[in-house]
Amino acid sequence: MGAHVSVPMYRRTLAARVGLEGRRCDRCSAVSFPPRGACGQCRGRSLTPVRLSGVGTLQAWTYITAAGAPPEFAAQVRRDGGYHVGLVALQEGPRVAGQLVDVSDPEIGQPVRAVVRRLYEEEGVVRYGFKFAPHMGEQLPAEGV
Amino acid sequence: MGVAVVAAGQTRFGDHPTSGVKELFGAAVDDLLADAGTAVDLDRIDAAFVGSLSCGQGMQLGNFAPALLDDAGLPPVSALHVENACASGGFAVQQAVQAVASGQYRCVLAAGVEKMRDVSGDKGRYWLGISGDTEYERLAGLTFAGVFALIASRLLHDGAVTREDLARVSVKNHRHAALNPKAHLRRRLTVEDVLAAPVVAAPLGAFDCCPTSDGAACVLVTDSSIAAEFTDRPVEVAGWGSASDSLALHSRADFTRLDAARRAADAAYAMAGVGPDGLDVVEVHDCFTVAELVAYAELGLSSIAEAGARLRAGEFDLGGRLPVNTSGGLKAKGHPIGATGVGQIAELFGQLRGDIAQPERQVPGAEVGLAYNMGGSGASAVVTILRRAAD
Numbered sequence: 001m002g003a004h005v006s007v008p009m010y011r012r013t014l015a016a017r018v019g020l021e022g023r024r025c026d027r028c029s030a031v032s033f034p035p036r037g038a039c040g041q042c043r044g045r046s047l048t049p050v051r052l053s054g055v056g057t058l059q060a061w062t063y064i065t066a067a068g069a070p071p072e073f074a075a076q077v078r079r080d081g082g083y084h085v086g087l088v089a090l091q092e093g094p095r096v097a098g099q100l101v102d103v104s105d106p107e108i109g110q111p112v113r114a115v116v117r118r119l120y121e122e123e124g125v126v127r128y129g130f131k132f133a134p135h136m137g138e139q140l141p142a143e144g145v
Numbered sequence: 146m147g148v149a150v151v152a153a154g155q156t157r158f159g160d161h162p163t164s165g166v167k168e169l170f171g172a173a174v175d176d177l178l179a180d181a182g183t184a185v186d187l188d189r190i191d192a193a194f195v196g197s198l199s200c201g202q203g204m205q206l207g208n209f210a211p212a213l214l215d216d217a218g219l220p221p222v223s224a225l226h227v228e229n230a231c232a233s234g235g236f237a238v239q240q241a242v243q244a245v246a247s248g249q250y251r252c253v254l255a256a257g258v259e260k261m262r263d264v265s266g267d268k269g270r271y272w273l274g275i276s277g278d279t280e281y282e283r284l285a286g287l288t289f290a291g292v293f294a295l296i297a298s299r300l301l302h303d304g305a306v307t308r309e310d311l312a313r314v315s316v317k318n319h320r321h322a323a324l325n326p327k328a329h330l331r332r333r334l335t336v337e338d339v340l341a342a343p344v345v346a347a348p349l350g351a352f353d354c355c356p357t358s359d360g361a362a363c364v365l366v367t368d369s370s371i372a373a374e375f376t377d378r379p380v381e382v383a384g385w386g387s388a389s390d391s392l393a394l395h396s397r398a399d400f401t402r403l404d405a406a407r408r409a410a411d412a413a414y415a416m417a418g419v420g421p422d423g424l425d426v427v428e429v430h431d432c433f434t435v436a437e438l439v440a441y442a443e444l445g446l447s448s449i450a451e452a453g454a455r456l457r458a459g460e461f462d463l464g465g466r467l468p469v470n471t472s473g474g475l476k477a478k479g480h481p482i483g484a485t486g487v488g489q490i491a492e493l494f495g496q497l498r499g500d501i502a503q504p505e506r507q508v509p510g511a512e513v514g515l516a517y518n519m520g521g522s523g524a525s526a527v528v529t530i531l532r533r534a535a536d
């Protein structure tokens with residue numbers, strides 16, 4: 001598998017990237033996100049889709065410059081100089097990496113919530129996906145992000 | 146059935162503008178023959194395993210290993226390309242060792258090669274990312290520098306290590322590489338140099354990251370019962386182990402640990418019947434400075450909390466209690482991906498035979514050495530323990 005995420009590959013993951021759809025294990029109830037073929041806890045293969053809140057806590061972060069960015073993100077680095085990426089523990093249990101938006105000084109432990117943003121553009125197709133913004137405790141829309 | 150390493154060779158790691166993969170592989174074979182002398186006849190090999198990520202463009206991808214053997218004039222034996230990202234070389238060695246241990250073959254060549262310097266910066270970052278979790282980590286904007294930066298970020302936040310501890314890994318490995326004519330980056334650095342370098346993925350800067358290098362390495366592995374036909378000073382392969390893990394950091398129970406390394410090391414220690422206290426010299430996979438500090442913990446050389454203090458005290462320096470990365474490591478010897486793990490074995494082979502040409506780089510009287518080679522951010526790991534054969 002190459003690094004390039006083709007348009008068909010991307011389309012197959014839209015439910016997770018834009019709809020924050022994870023999978024709940026039918027055996028041990030652990031939630032996996034991003035979706036996996038087997039439960040991350042007990043390796044059970046019987047899984048049911050579940051929509052996540054997108055709310056979580058920042059566990060680690062980095063600031064990526066031109067030298068550390070995958071080429072898909074070169075345009076973003078040219079425009080902004082770089083971007084923050086965080087590792088977020090979602091309140092349903094799983095952890096996921098995502099870019100941080102609306103934040104200049106991230107702090108480990110701060111609450112964040114998922115927002116859907118443009119990730120990058122390739123082959124003339126804009127790729128949308130989740131990023132994370134500071135969470136001030138505001139009411140989230142009922143339909144999720 | 147015992148297994149021995151009887152000869153080793155490697156190119157200089159770095160820029161080789163006039164060499165492709167075939168020329169690099171051939172040069173490593175030539176170096177092995179020049180070092181070993183007339184007792185080694187490569188017509189005796191029964192098989193070959195060649196580690197490579199094949200990260201260049203416009204090079205042979207299919208039938209990679211047969212193409213290299215043919216070009217180098219080696220016999221047309223069973224030849225297999227081994228790929229496990231940055232651990233491809235270490236796994237190629239392990240395949241050769243296991244092929245001999247199984248009794249099927251008596252003499253096997255393990256090699257690794259990578260051609261990286263032809264690749265432009267953007268394409269290089271494209272290729273370097275292909276061994277990570279492409280669907281989610283990469284689409285968050287992370288390459289391996291970013292992934293290891295997340296580990297470093299958490300360890301710094303928890304007070305387990307300091308920014309200066311990270312820098313000291315680089316300073317130590319550059320100091321060692323300055324003594325190694327095969328190393329890519331032979332410039333000595335200070336802690337201040339490392340801290341002042343441009344940011345790649347905060348908190349990691351340019352001097353926390355290994356370079357991309359061209360290079361090749363090879364070792365000849367035989368059944369111990371015939372080792373004396375090749376050399377009077379064979380090195381025994383005392384133990385080995387390997388393991389895998391989730392590709393993405395976010396899928397791991399503790400994202401600051403490299404658990405596959407710990408499990409690979411445990412298996413190798415158990416087979417060799419030695420523990421961390423029995424080691425005299427170690428080569429570890431330091432693709433980023435923080436990876437070496439975590440490696441100390443996974444290999445049982447130090448707890449992560451004590452790693453910084455031990456490093457400051459010089460325990461892992463040449464001349465210290467347990468020298469680590471006497472070659473300069475990935476950080477400064479260089480990281481031609483597929484060649485790296487084989488180059489580690491070549492370094493240990495030289496150290497355990499007392500053959501290192503630079504006296505200040507030789508660990509005096511070293512008898513037991515360990516090599517740890519990791520793929521990606523730790524989704525694959527392989528550990529090999531070598532022991533100088535009894536006189």
Ligand SMILES: [Zn+2]
Nearest residue numbers: 025028039042
């Ligand atoms: Zn489960």
